[in-house]
Amino acid sequence: MANCLVAQSGGPTAVINASLAGVIRANQLNPLYDHVFGGLHGIEGTLEGNLCDLTYLSGRDIEVLKQTPSSALGTCRYKFSEEADFQRLINVMDANNIDTMFYIGGNGSMSTVSTMATWAAEHGVSKRFIGIPKTVDNDLGIMDHCPGFASAAKVACEITHATRMDYDAYTRPEVFVLETMGRDAGWLAASTFMTGDVDLLVLPEVDFRRSIFLEQVRAKMEQQGSCYVVISEGARWYDGTYLSANGKAADGLGHAMLGGTAGRLKSMIVEAGIAPRCVVQDLSRVARSSNFAMSLVDFEEAYDLGVCAHMRSFDPTFTGKVVGILRGATEDGGYNAEFFACDAAQVANYVKRFPTEWILPNYQGITQEAMDYFRPLIQGEPKLICENGIPVTLKPFNRR
């Protein structure tokens, strides 16, 4: 029998470790593989042969791993596309008798899964590559939603509500701007509209028009003396440039480094004389990695998808695939997750943007249909194991 490898990639989420826990636990229930190895720091460490053995993690550690936020194996921003890298990966797998790799990640990782599966088939290499989705951006195609998104949305909603109440406690004239992550898709920012606390919503899916936006802020301030704005970091002008971009900094993959979009709005609002003050709150990583407001639905689905990927890999032809969730319904019309798999190529490198037909004009928010989409995803709270007042977490494998 052979071994399998699991690695994590891209930005961490609150539940990416629940998917990892699912793979490990599934192999304890049905040991399709002799060993479950973890690749440290995604493809970057894996290519260096930096692996750890996860096979015998105790039941308690698996429970704690499930509630541990961020990537317990470490992650990377490594551009994996060179022929030389492909061969290096195969060599590492050969050296450790690994025939199957599970890769937990977003569109880029699903591209890696697809590319490697194709490459292996073309080169007569009997290795398999299977994708498990995660992203707080919720921008993967085909599937209904992505693990990691709902917990980030729930944190964002809770903070939106708390900061709105804080804002409303005052009488002084000021505008409040909350910035969320979301480089190319506005799902996370849009989800905050569920709270009923958001007056204006700025998404990357709609070209930003300064004059129209400022007119709306002014109108809200005049009508109600307050204006609470949520903006996605990826908001952009009609020519595609980000509101926040300074045209210089970029991460390892050539993506513009965002953040500061809310600050840009603040300058516009204050310069236009609409309010003397504008408070900015940048959620940034707080939303994506906080485990204290996880969605139970998200938590369980992420774990189940890890189990699902492992179980389906019992079929030797299962490669170049990604598992995912479609939205079904219970008999009484309630939300129900249906698990499926499709070719990773269908998901790879495609950004599913927030539907424009769900966006109200003039930054007024989203439709009821959009809220009906979001609502079931943030339900329930997992019972976290706490010690000394803080949820217990597993020491990351990449730091041991």
Add this chain to the structure above:
Amino acid sequence: MANCLVAQSGGPTAVINASLAGVIRANQLNPLYDHVFGGLHGIEGTLEGNLCDLTYLSGRDIEVLKQTPSSALGTCRYKFSEEADFQRLINVMDANNIDTMFYIGGNGSMSTVSTMATWAAEHGVSKRFIGIPKTVDNDLGIMDHCPGFASAAKVACEITHATRMDYDAYTRPEVFVLETMGRDAGWLAASTFMTGDVDLLVLPEVDFRRSIFLEQVRAKMEQQGSCYVVISEGARWYDGTYLSANGKAADGLGHAMLGGTAGRLKSMIVEAGIAPRCVVQDLSRVARSSNFAMSLVDFEEAYDLGVCAHMRSFDPTFTGKVVGILRGATEDGGYNAEFFACDAAQVANYVKRFPTEWILPNYQGITQEAMDYFRPLIQGEPKLICENGIPVTLKPFNRR
């Protein structure tokens, strides 16, 4: 029989409404007053006669009020010191047959309580003024700690841990800087050291020395390839100026408007060439008003102090007082809150700073004694009433 008045002042907290709920509930259990009125927007709205009747709040609404963050009555930043204001307040109380005012607030509000009680005595006015403490800054004297602080500390600790894990998932060289509230006292920033995740801690209690700080950042980066810094917004140079101050903006009370302290550190670190990148996370209002990571100890103590203030007011001579908590011990040496009252004058306008004997040199954090002080305060999680995935809150009285 006469009525009583409750008002809230200063920055909101996660549990300031629990104290309000305590006063209301206590009067239902023992109706010392015919009506419990709420003053909207602290002294500011109260002077305008903007009151609401809280006497008959339902049991369910009281439970929801307890878990509602921010100031449900609204708050203010109003400088209350003019003789004319004193008389206006008495007039509003007279007009509503109010003989006792409970004021929930920080040092400034305790000053108001003390001033008004003295003024009433000197002018033969039979009105009473009683303080109930709250502040996330934890800087009130005499008492062991203030309601509101522990929940803010717990949120700050949880976010520290989550963002540290997120930060640790990466291999790229960067420094992380988390900024917390705390204008003059470093309690909140210091509390994050409990997590074991903080490498360097910058508090307002120690003059900031750029060269020493940067040397420590450099050493951490060289030793472990990472450096996680927590800084209080109130950090200052040896001459007393804030790191963040731009010398211009000020709030209604003449306090410098802080925020941006972490950004200042980022510039220093990047300019010194210690790391090419520095990630900044400003907690700001997220820590003070979030109810999803409340401390059960804080939650219950805040409520109990509301009840305590109401109960002790059965003594007609009880005026110019503030209730509070001292630290006692259980038989087995565990934490135990002991309730007491003292003259508000002893607490008024005095800032209890974080003890310098609890601060390790060179930004290395805090002593074990300090952690032993913090630890019991953040224990436990109240079971929140949730609907649609979000904790239910009461619509603020100032927005009805």
